[in-house]
Amino acid sequence: MRVLVTGATGFLGSHLVKALLAEGHEVYILKRKTSDCSRLATVLHEIECFDLEHVEIEGMFRDIGPLDAVIHTATSYARNQESYHATLEANVSMPLQVLEGAIRCGTPLFMNTDTFSNTAQGIFQRLVGYHLTKRHFLEWGKHLAAQSSLRFVNLKLEHLYGPADSPEKFIPYIVRTCLENQPDLYLTPGEQMRDFIHVRDAVDAYLLLLRQSKLFTASFCEFQVGSGVATSIKSLVREVHRLTESATTLHFGALPYPSQEMMHSLADVEPLRRYGWRSQVPLREGLLTVIEEHRSRISAK
Structure with a gap:
């Protein structure tokens, strides 16, 4: 095409x-x-x-x-x-x-x-x-x-992540902080639930819909693109901390939630699945791709 x-x-x-x-x-x-x-x-x-x-x-x-x-x-x-x-x-x-x-x-x-x-x-x-x-x-x-x-x-x-993301985004920031063993990381209580989707899975969704586009008969259609699994911010940060073997001290609850914070987000991926799409990148594997990228950058300095 x-x-x-x-x-x-x-x-x-x-x-x-x-x-x-x-x-x-x-x-x-x-x-x-x-x-x-x-x-x-x-x-x-x-x-x-x-x-x-x-x-x-x-x-x-x-x-x-x-x-x-x-x-x-x-x-x-x-x-x-x-x-x-x-x-x-x-x-x-x-x-x-x-x-x-x-x-x-x-x-x-x-x-x-x-x-x-x-x-x-x-x-x-x-x-x-x-x-x-x-x-x-x-x-x-x-x-x-x-x-x-x-x-x-x-x-x-949903919450997209993966290699080559902007360094100021949430997951790259957490990874970099942990890899550098910065003394303290101040966070909200971390009870927000997010659907983290690796960029590889998101790209697969775009390519699948591109291939299947002739099946769409309506002038407008919408798909939610996520892993279909909700993970708390606290769980994600702890996993990054564990995978990086970081000495950084995590201070959950040190920061307040932003005003009117969204506490739960989860994609309904069933419409995508009906076209044959499945999330292929588990969160742990996806986080490792980001960690290895940042580890390589730190080593190259």
Whole structure:
């Protein structure tokens, strides 16, 4: 298939691009001129890149020619005090241009990356620009798909983790703290339940739905993407602590829960299973992939 990927230089997007290439797909990516392409260094010669600042979206679609799918993974979390206007541009205006271009050029499938936290009013109080704009684009996707022949598939990801993730994310932070044997790690009581899904399993879900996309008859459908197992934050941190043989002292309860914290999240993966998908990476095995990556980085210093 011929596939355009947005957010290809990011954590999920880079894993997707490599998996698509490994399956023999023809891959195009839309990125920013300033994007860090290091995650794609080994495969950049196999893909055609378009810089958002130098390309007109509809012209890009004409230049590429007929596509089988767009996989949209680009997002702004607005964690660095970006303005709401900038977040709106990244999470609504840009993907909306891509979606409209795909429709005008007859692309049959648009796969959108969404988040489990968008179902929770509590989480919505944090990263408000991120959650508002993700919801806003989803509504545009539903509306435009209903007015066209394009099928809009929404993938609601649970807590994604794995190698090459951003260092400020929760699991990389915990792993790094434990590996470095920092004296103390201050945490909430850790009773929140989360569905941790390894990036390898998430990518398998995208590829499966891409292969099965001709079976979708509705203009819009949605899949929750998780392991189907809920694990407490406390259990996860203790497992990382054990696997790293860390001397760090864990202080559960030293920090309060964030206001209106989501205490339980678990994906309903039965719809995915009906298409033949199964989670293949147990949490312990997945954590070890992150630990080994960070251990190698520390050793290389």
